[in-house]
Amino acid sequence: MKEYIHNKLIALTDEENKILSGEHEVNKSLYTDNGQFIIDSNKLLGKEELIDIRKHTRFIDFPKHKHNYIEFNYVYQGSLTEIIDDKKIILKRGELIFLNQYITHEIEASKEEDIIINFIIKPEFFDYILGLLENDNIISRFLITTLYTNYEEGEYLYFKVADNKEIQNLVEKIITELYTPSIMSKATIKLLVGLLIVELVKNSQDVETYSVDNYEKMLIIQCLKYIDEFYREGNLFELSKELKQPHYKLxxxxxxxxxxxxxxxxxxxxxSKAVELLKFTEYPIVEVIDLIGYENLTYFYKIFKTKYKVTPKEYREKK
Known part of the structure; x- marks a missing residue:
């Protein structure tokens, strides 16, 4: 890292000077207008901005809080101590952690030599990022679960990548761009963050994952896999036997x-299976209905038309 950028990173901010002068609590009004401590991206980002990068405030404990954006923390030097669900995590130099917007966490006071870079990213930014990624990888699953499902539990991805030169070089380029702004800096930072995420996907063997409600999530994944495999004859009671869980709990x-x-x-x-068979096979409609597990022809026609606004015959003719 260039010396003048390093000097900017270690320099005291106005907020840090106030803390050292006697302020003993985080000034929450800098981060939210909400009665609860939910940090608001609108307090930290400009109106049209989707992403910002800033140095974490040192010398004071950051109490339990959430945020309405996705956050990455990167340890430029020193260390960072996060407490999530009563679990203490100590990140070392060169490591990153991704936190979704549902997680509650607190941060122990950093010392002067601890320089932490916070990436503040609105969910909309990831519409662009997901276009760069294959669907089946740890970051895509983290983002899709967080952004596009009803699963609202805290999750993090902790990347132990201090020895990965490609990743460290990309973060250094992002920090350099931040502290030497030009007319193209915002676009460049977006592209570099995209490249950083792609590189992290390639190194997913170095990640520790966590969900506040991981047990429930794993049960739901197993339920969805069961439906995917046994949609023809599956039922809740058979699933409850397979998972050894009461049917009412599932x-x-x-x-x-x-x-x-x-x-x-x-x-x-x-x-969805019926649609697939109507599109790509020549099975008679009566046989399609049997193949997907329905016996009542009238009932099938009713629910199909309710969903697709046409009959199965009309759907096939339009394909």
Whole structure:
């Protein structure tokens, strides 16, 4: 890192000077107008900005808080101590942690030599990022779960990548761009953050994952896999036997995390399979209905038309 940028990073901010002069609590009004301590991206970002990068405030404990954006913390030098769900995590120099907007965490006071860079990123930014990524990787799953499902539990990804030169070089370029702004800096930072995420995907063997409610999440994943495989004859009671869970508990969990009942999820899967068979096979419609697990022809026609606004025959003719 160039010396003048390093000097800017270690220099005291106005907020830090006030803390050293006797302020003993974080000035929450700098971060939120909310009665709860939910840090508001609108306090930290300009109106049209999707991403900003700033140095974490040292010398004071940051109390339990959430934020309405996704946050990355990067340890430029020293260390960072996060407390999440009563679990203490100590990040070392060169390591990163991604925090979704549902997680509650607190940060122990950093010392003068601890320089932490916070990436503040609005969810909309990731519409661009997800276009760069394959679907089945740890970061895509983290982002999709956070942004596009009803799963609202705290999660983090902790990347232990201090020895990865590619990743360290990319972060250094982002910090350099931040402290030597030009007319293209904002666009450049977006591109570099995109490249950083792609590089982290390539090094997903160095990540520790965590969900505040990971047990429930794993049960939901198993339920969805069951429906995907046994949509023809599956039922909630068979699933409860397979997972060794009471059927009423699974029913509540499914509704909580998907906003749909087991029956509704099963129906959605059967209908999507029916559409696939109507599009890509020549099976008679009666046989399609049997293949997806329905016996009542009238009922199938009713739910199909309710969802797709046409009959199965009309759907096939339009394909």
């Amino acid at each position: 029913s509540k969990l499914i509704k909580k995390h998907t906003k749909m009942t087991f029956k509704e999820l099963l129906q959605e899967k059967r209908l």
